[in-house]
Amino acid sequence: MLRRVRRASVFAAVAALAVLAPALDTAAAVPFFAVAGGAFFGVRDGEWFETLALPGDREAERLYGLVSFALAGAGLALFASLPRAPLPYEAFAAATLAVGAGRLGRTLVSRRTTDEFPLVAGYVVVGTAAALVGQIAVRLQTGAPVDAETVSLLVFLAAAAALTAALIRSLVFSRDAHITTALVAFVTWGFIALEPTVEAPLIAAGLAVTGALGYVSFAIGTASVAGMLTGVVSALLAVVLGGVGWFLTLMSFYAVGGLASKYRFDEKADRGVAQENEGARGTGNVLANSAIALAAVVGYAAAPHLAVPAAPFGFVFAGATATAMADTLSSEIGGLYDGPRLVTTLRRVDPGTDGAVTWQGELAGFSGAVLVGALAAGGSPILDPVVPGGVAAGGAVAAAGVAGMTVDSLLGALIEGDRVGNQTVNFLATLGGAVAAVALWTAV
Structure with a gap:
């Protein structure tokens, strides 16, 4: 030694x-x-x-x-x-x-x-x-x-x-x-x-909160060491480069998504639908769900230097996060119920089949998307919102999250398999949710 x-x-x-x-x-x-x-x-x-x-x-x-x-x-x-x-x-x-x-x-x-x-x-x-x-x-x-x-x-x-x-x-x-x-x-x-x-208080609070949440996620088994570090880095960038509203929006996904993975885990394991690695999400899983959101945070911080509007980056961030939340909750909650149907044909399939959905999972996913939408658009006047526009902007984010969740199910049914893994599908779904959020924002 x-x-x-x-x-x-x-x-x-x-x-x-x-x-x-x-x-x-x-x-x-x-x-x-x-x-x-x-x-x-x-x-x-x-x-x-x-x-x-x-x-x-x-x-x-x-x-x-x-x-x-x-x-x-x-x-x-x-x-x-x-x-x-x-x-x-x-x-x-x-x-x-x-x-x-x-x-x-x-x-x-x-x-x-x-x-x-x-x-x-x-x-x-x-x-x-x-x-x-x-x-x-x-x-x-x-x-x-x-x-x-x-x-x-x-x-x-x-x-x-x-x-x-x-x-x-x-x-x-x-x-x-x-x-x-x-x-x-x-x-x-x-x-x-x-x-x-x-700002000194912001960086002090950011480091303290992200460090504490990182420890909790590792201690209760919702993240591996690498996944925990990825989450801490992501949260730190969100609070410093974006703001408190961005941090709370992202942390809602990490916290709720992680707890959903551990919810009735043994039962999901018996059904063959549990998250691998005992529910501890690794770096690949965290990045697959957060890469688009993190790119949006960096883009938001770089917008003044590039002389481009910052608002679209907020909708990209919120739409991707809403998708990740909705997809995670629909999978983790929906996997506990019998009678799932393939999203493309609506025929009954076994639990855990790629692209299978249940109404309970869809409802849980919708609730998660609404939560992210509310956090991203709310907060005024105490916090700067991630997306400007109030209730309409929050609704656009929630709708984008549901759209991204649906994209994930469709991709799961159509292309997920030996060559295209779950992490790739998650990444593409969050990208779809981000695009949907920007499109809905421009339409309202």
Whole structure:
């Protein structure tokens, strides 16, 4: 265990070299190249090799893990230090420290527990803190302001970087820190380019609520670790880039949909219609239902920079979310009843058949769509609504959710199978609901 802590500490120290980038300017990549060269040519055996070696390094007798991480830092440093470089130093520092220090945080927590949630929390908390400190240090060197408003933005960027790093790590790149670093750097750069206005109370409340809901979803088994991280990232983006109304609308789907998956789960499992993985939704499932909505959030934040109207993005977001809610409730509730009928022919089929519907499921789906419509259009004057237009706009969203739910059933009956999976169908259905919401909005 001590070796793992030392190894993680070295990775964190290498990541901290990113803080020197503004001072070194065009030579910012030199320390990273020095680390890579020293690790590759100078450490081939002995205690330090055994300490720093990742799985696979011992067979190759090279510290490829550390070398790759250092080279990723060098590449990003070069990109950030070029004249008129588009990659901000803040994004470079936030990414490298979120990954390097996050790894150290996870390792330190692993000395006390092997439970996955505390390990992820250690990664995110330490990664966020280090990314925040790194960004502040960079701005102090460049003369950029570090006031209360700026710090709120930097907290958001640091948290987004650490959460994104944890998510990528949990999916495919647990040992490939160099790939994670590069991806997080460009994601953070994108958030900086949006120039979001981040208020301190909003970011504090957003982080607290999303973190708490993430824990609850994992604890009660409605989401896997990766699914939980995806949901937390999505909710954080919704509240910061959209607003409280966007956050509440999205969270209604996560909360109600997750509880519906666990409702009478054993009975649904006996009938063969239960959500796989004991009802815990993974990243694929979360993104299939939320990708369109998240794209709309980003589009809404980018609208002022692109000189395009923002209102359509609200209807895309609400229509996709209403579809996801309606489809989830119709499946989870409708699967408990006998006598489902295929949506295309209305003939009776077995429960769980793709494209099968029941009147109870349709009613539940309609109720879910109405709930999302009410949340998206309501809230005034306390909250800014997701969609302008009051009751008419809420009705358009609800109708779009029902339309998207119907699209899901039709696609399930017509194309879902070996080549087209449920997640693809869900994505297409939410896209259909988003298009329907915009079309209905333009018609009223």
